Amino acid sequence: MSAALLVARVGSADDLLALARAARELGFATLDAHAPHTVEGLGEALALPPSPVRSLMLVGGLGAAAAIFAYQYWTSVHGYPINSGGRPLNSWPAFLFATFETGVLGAALAGFTGFLWSCGLPRPSHPFFEAAAARAVTDDGYALTLDPRDPRARIDALDILRTRPEILSVEVIG
Structure with a gap:
């Protein structure tokens, strides 16, 4: 059984x-913010880790380029060698266009796949969607989801949150 959100x-x-x-200062380890638009500074406020998508795109792009270059080299030199105009069989400038493309x-496919993976998609259901605040977030509302892992924090969290002046409502899901 998972902890209540x-x-x-x-x-x-x-x-x-x-x-x-x-x-974050009160010690909630798992936070998620929900807003109808981008909020500047929210990533820093939530202390989100850096996105892995850039490195995945680099690895995917370089891997795909190396694979197609190796395939073209093998095809031209070993698989089906044709001496065309006295040029060497491994004439690498001819391989650059396909290698780049x-x-x-490869980088685009790795980036798209990495983005979906890092967002946890596809996810057909999430406990947040059971909250009344979820309907407001799609229009003009803002919500923060807290997942207290510490049992003591779970008991004190409602009292702490209810004392904050900016909170309109607090719900317990799960």
Whole structure:
């Protein structure tokens, strides 16, 4: 059985930032913010780790480029060698166009896949969607989801959150 999620609804983006900073200072390890638009500074307030998508794109692009280059080299030198105009069989400038295009394609596919993986998608259901605040977030509301891992924090979290002036409502899900 998973721990209960606490969903705190606030009225503005500034309140969401203030609540995220306060919750991080109070020791909530797992935080998630929900807003209808991008809120500047929210990633720093939640202390999110850096995204792995850039490194995945680099590895995917370089891997795809190396694979297509090796395939072209093997095809030209070993698989089906044709002496065309006295040029060497491993004439690498002829391989660059396909190498570049395949590298870009590999990076794009790795980035898209890495983005979905890092977001936890596809996920058909999440406990947050059971909250009344979830319906407001899609329009004009802001919410912060807290997942207290410490049993003592779970008991005190509602009292702590209810004392914050910017919170409109607090729900317990799960």
